[in-house]
Amino acid sequence: MTISENNLHVYNTLTRRKERFEPLQPPNVGIYVCGPTVYGDAHIGHAKSYVAFDVIVRYLRHLGYNVRYVQNITDVGHLTDDADQGEDKVERRARLEQVHPMQVAEKFTRSYFEDMDALNVLRPDISPRASGHIMEQVELVKRLLERGRAYEVNGSVYFDVSSWPKYGHLSGRSVDEMMAGARVEPSAEKRHPADFALWKRAEPGHVMQWPSPWGMGYPGWHLECSAMSTKYLGQPFDIHGGGIENVFPHHDDEIAQSEAAEEKPFAKYWLHNNMVTVGGRKMGKSLGNFITLKDAFKKWDPMALRLFILQSHYRSPLDFSDEALAAAKEGYERVSAALMAVRKAKVTAPGGEADSETISAAAEVRRRFAEAMDDDFNTAGAVAAVFDLVKISFRVTTASQANSGTLNALEAAFNELAAAVLGLTGGVNEAEELYCAAGLLAADSLAKLRKTIEHLTDLRNEARAARDFARADDIRKRLDEIGIILEDTRDGTKWRFK
RNA sequence: GGCGGCGUAGCCAAGUGGUUCAAGGCAGCGGUUUGCAAAACCGCCAUAUGUCGCGGGUUCGAAUCCCGCCGCCGCCUCCA
Numbered sequence: 180m181t182i183s184e185n186n187l188h189v190y191n192t193l194t195r196r197k198e199r200f201e202p203l204q205p206p207n208v209g210i211y212v213c214g215p216t217v218y219g220d221a222h223i224g225h226a227k228s229y230v231a232f233d234v235i236v237r238y239l240r241h242l243g244y245n246v247r248y249v250q251n252i253t254d255v256g257h258l259t260d261d262a263d264q265g266e267d268k269v270e271r272r273a274r275l276e277q278v279h280p281m282q283v284a285e286k287f288t289r290s291y292f293e294d295m296d297a298l299n300v301l302r303p304d305i306s307p308r309a310s311g312h313i314m315e316q317v318e319l320v321k322r323l324l325e326r327g328r329a330y331e332v333n334g335s336v337y338f339d340v341s342s343w344p345k346y347g348h349l350s351g352r353s354v355d356e357m358m359a360g361a362r363v364e365p366s367a368e369k370r371h372p373a374d375f376a377l378w379k380r381a382e383p384g385h386v387m388q389w390p391s392p393w394g395m396g397y398p399g400w401h402l403e404c405s406a407m408s409t410k411y412l413g414q415p416f417d418i419h420g421g422g423i424e425n426v427f428p429h430h431d432d433e434i435a436q437s438e439a440a441e442e443k444p445f446a447k448y449w450l451h452n453n454m455v456t457v458g459g460r461k462m463g464k465s466l467g468n469f470i471t472l473k474d475a476f477k478k479w480d481p482m483a484l485r486l487f488i489l490q491s492h493y494r495s496p497l498d499f500s501d502e503a504l505a506a507a508k509e510g511y512e513r514v515s516a517a518l519m520a521v522r523k524a525k526v527t528a529p530g531g532e533a534d535s536e537t538i539s540a541a542a543e544v545r546r547r548f549a550e551a552m553d554d555d556f557n558t559a560g561a562v563a564a565v566f567d568l569v570k571i572s573f574r575v576t577t578a579s580q581a582n583s584g585t586l587n588a589l590e591a592a593f594n595e596l597a598a599a600v601l602g603l604t605g606g607v608n609e610a611e612e613l614y615c616a617a618g619l620l621a622a623d624s625l626a627k628l629r630k631t632i633e634h635l636t637d638l639r640n641e642a643r644a645a646r647d648f649a650r651a652d653d654i655r656k657r658l659d660e661i662g663i664i665l666e667d668t669r670d671g672t673k674w675r676f677k
Numbered sequence: 678g679g680c681g682g683c684g685u686a687g688c689c690a691a692g693u694g695g696u697u698c699a700a701g702g703c704a705g706c707g708g709u710u711u712g713c714a715a716a717a718c719c720g721c722c723a724u725a726u727g728u729c730g731c732g733g734g735u736u737c738g739a740a741u742c743c744c745g746c747c748g749c750c751g752c753c754u755c756c757a
Contacts, residue, residue, distance in 0.1 A: 195681095215757075228757035258755070268755080351680060352753075400755085422757035427680090429755095453682090454751070463756065490702065491690055496683080496750070503689045506703035513702085516716075547700095551691090559691045563701035577718055648712060655714080666715045673716085 185242045189418075190494060190555045192426060192449040193349055197555055202417050203447060208244045209412035210236060211446070213404060213421035213429070214306070216253040217287035218268040220471040221294045223484070223499055224422075224455045224462050230485055231452045231493035231556075232420050233300040233602060238552050241600050249411045250303035252291075254284035255310045255387050256379075257400045267397070270386055280387050284310070294472040297481040299602045305411050309403035313389045316398040316406045319440055320377045320391075328439040332368040334380030334394040338435060340373045346435050349449060350427035375432050377402055401432035408446070409437060419446035423453050423494075452493045459498060470499070482515075482603060483508035489558040489601055510566075512675075514603060517569040518593045520576040521586050523670075531582030537575060538585075541592045544568045548596050558601065565597050632663060636672045639665070 187200040202208045212232045215225060229250075236248045257268050273280040292302065309316075320336050323329040328342045340346050340354055347353055354373045376399040381388035388395045408416060414437060421430060430449065437445040454461050457468045475484060487507035491497045544564050551560025572589050575581045597603045639654040655665045662677040 213757075216755090222757085224757045226757085231757095350752080353679095423681090424752065424756060427752065452757070454757075456750075459749070461751065461756090486702085487689080494682095495690085498689075500689080503703085506689060509704090510702045513716095520717085551700095557691070559702095560700070563691075566701055573717060643712080646712075652713070664715070667711075668716075 186553045187238075187242065188553060188555055189448055189450060191447075192451050195351075198448070200448070202244065203415060206243060206245050208239055208246045208418065209416035210239075210246060210248050210418040210420065211404070211408035211412055211416065212248070212250045212303075212419075213425060214250040214252050214303075215287075215291050216257040216268055217284045217291060218257075218272045219287060220473055221291045222462065222469045222471050223475055224469070225291070226294075226298055226472055226475075226484060227455050227488050227493075227497055228422055228452050229295055229300050230298055230488045230602070231558075232450075233298075234489065234558055234600065235418075235420070235450070235493075235556050236301065237600050237602060238556060241595070247305070247412060248301075248303045249305045249307065249408060251403060251407055252284070252288050252306055252308045253400070253403060254281070254288070254308050256398045256403060267385070267387065273386070281310070284308075290473075294476075297472070297476060298485050299482070299604055301602070307407045307411065309398065309407070310387065312403065312407050312410065313398065315410055316402045317378070317389075317391050319402060319406050319436065320398075322440045323377065323436065326439065326442075329377055330370065331393050334396060335368060335376060336378040336393055337369055337374040338377055338432070338439075340371050340375075340435070343435050343439050345438070346373070347427070347431050349431050349434055352427060352431075375399065375401065375428065377436070401429055401436065404429070405433045405437040405440075405445075408433075409441075414441055415444040416446055418448045418450060420450040420452070423451040426451060450493075453496045456496050456498045458500075462499070479504050480508060480511065483511045486511045486514070486562065486603060489603075490562050492555075492557055492559055494555070511603070514565060514569055514597060517572040518590070518597070521572050521589045521593065524576045524581060525583060525586045525590070528581060528583040528586055531584050533582070533584035533588040537571065537581075538588060540571050541568070541588050544571070544592060545596065548600075552600070561596070561601060565593075565601065565603075568592055568596070632658070632674050636665065636674065640672060 185200075188197045189200050190197050210232075212229075215221060232250075236246055239246050254269055255267065258266060267280070269280045269283050273283045276283065288308075295302070320329065323338065324331065324336065327339075329336050329338050354371075378391060378393060378396050378398055380393070381395045381397055385397070388397050408419065419430070419433075434445050456462060457470070460468060462469045472481075483504060484507070487499075487504055488497065490507065490510075544567050547567070548561050548564040551557040551564060554560070568589070572593075575585060575589065635654055635658065639651045642648075642650040642654070658665055658674070659677070664675050664677050666673045666675070
């Protein structure tokens with residue numbers, strides 16, 4: 180398929196409708212997604228967001244686009260209160276732990292990537308740090324001052340909302356409406372309560388500060404995304420993504436800054452993912468119901484979490500529960516088992532052309548998959564197509580001697596759809612390796628564990644051969660109690676984690 | 678107060694005017710297989726004037742559009 184033939188439609192928050200996806204400069208696509216503020220471990224909300232955009236990027240590449248994916252690391256300027264007051268989150272953590280703020284940023288940046296790696300989220304092409312782009316941010320502030328869209332007060336610079344009539348367009352708010360129910364205490368320095376900080380004067384004791392034409396200070400939170408997205412993607416660029424909770428004020432502010440500075444559009448498509456809820460409530464630090472990924476991975480296979488996320492739509496909220504995760508875990512293992520069955524059958528398969536029935540069934544799977552993904556990345560529908568592939572694969576491998584052509588066709592479909600696009604790695608062993616990569620299980624320990632279970636399995640099979648089924652069942656039961664399942668197959672006894 | 682959204686089977690969750698519109702997963706039930714299991718396979722699993730929160734309406738036709746009501750969620754402060 181050539182790119183021009185694709186039928187991808189995406190929901191654009193800017194226009195509040197689904198639109199045909201047409202990049203500004205095909206075949207290139209620039210996408211910027213708001214990244215994490217690195218002051219704590221990532222949680223399952225981050226997983227939903229970044230898995231969603233990971234699949235979006237993977238699908239665009241699958242369609243043949245040349246994608247440049249930029250996702251920032253916020254290590255400065257993100258305050259604990261509103262955009263203009265409170266303490267810097269990274270600095271606050273550093274103060275509590277008595278380390279340098281950059282140690283905090285580095286520690287949790289690494290932690291974030293570890294968790295994303297475990298979820299098989301591809302690294303962005305560029306992961307720019309806000310602290311590494313102070314010059315670009317200062318330049319942006321200078322341009323806004325030159326154009327009369329901002330003003331300086333006591334070493335801080337604020338965006339002048341009244342100078343930009345389109346302010347609030349993305350979220351559909353007017354400045355007047357915002358004032359009506361505003362909970363923000365107006366700052367004495369601001370001319371208008373809706374004005375927001377571009378640059379803040381550093382108070383005494385503030386560790387992270389940089390020289391600027393307005394004195395020592397640090398950038399406002401929204402500024403980094405404007406500066407770094409356009410630095411690496413140009414202006415305008417194709418897709419800007421982020422969490423729905425950031426539509427206002429973060430994204431409205433980005434748009435205002437960038438468009439006012441350059442007098443041209445900022446991003447063409449705005450994609451927003453919805454939230455993870457726990458017990459129907461938004462998961463948040465203030466509510467104390469957030470679940471870090473490191474904790475989640477102790478209990479759940481990262482791939483099960485990934486499948487759980489992909490079984491809903493990125494624009495729908497997703498309610499997290501142990502019951503739902505258990506269901507996803509079973510589902511993932513079925514997908515994994517089907518792929519393993521195909522690979523195993525290939526070892527002894529006779530040669531030959533793929534049979535036409537399987538070919539047409541696989542083609543139908545691909546059609547359904549593409550139809551779902553083309554409809555605003557409906558991964559739930561795409562996953563359903565993959566389960567059709569699972570069913571076909573088990574039928575083919577169970578029915579007896581499938582030839583290599585048929586099995587290759589099935590494996591190719593798994594590789595392209597489940598693995599390349601949805602990022603569901605195939606194979607139980609690969610999942611175990613992801614645990615190792617995430618530091619949850621040492622490779623050496625896994626090897627010892629495997630050997631131990633093999634010995635127990637041998638003992639059990641000796642008992643079975645002697646028809647001592649009581650002993651055989653006892654060994655199986657004891658392993659089951661510690662979460663290891665034994666299965667007797669034609670090819671011998673297999674084991675897996677429960 | 679303003680803005681946006683949701684309510685689909687035991688659980689999670691697609692679908693937003695009409696042939697496949699009630700996907701898919703999990704759980705469950707019956708059968709094949711197995712020393713017994715597990716896995717896999719086959720079948721069943723939202724059905725009737727009263728199926729998609731409830732009540733009206735529009736339409737030849739609605740889960741899907743409109744109105745009202747009930748319940749819930751998000752944003753308007755930081756948050757993926």
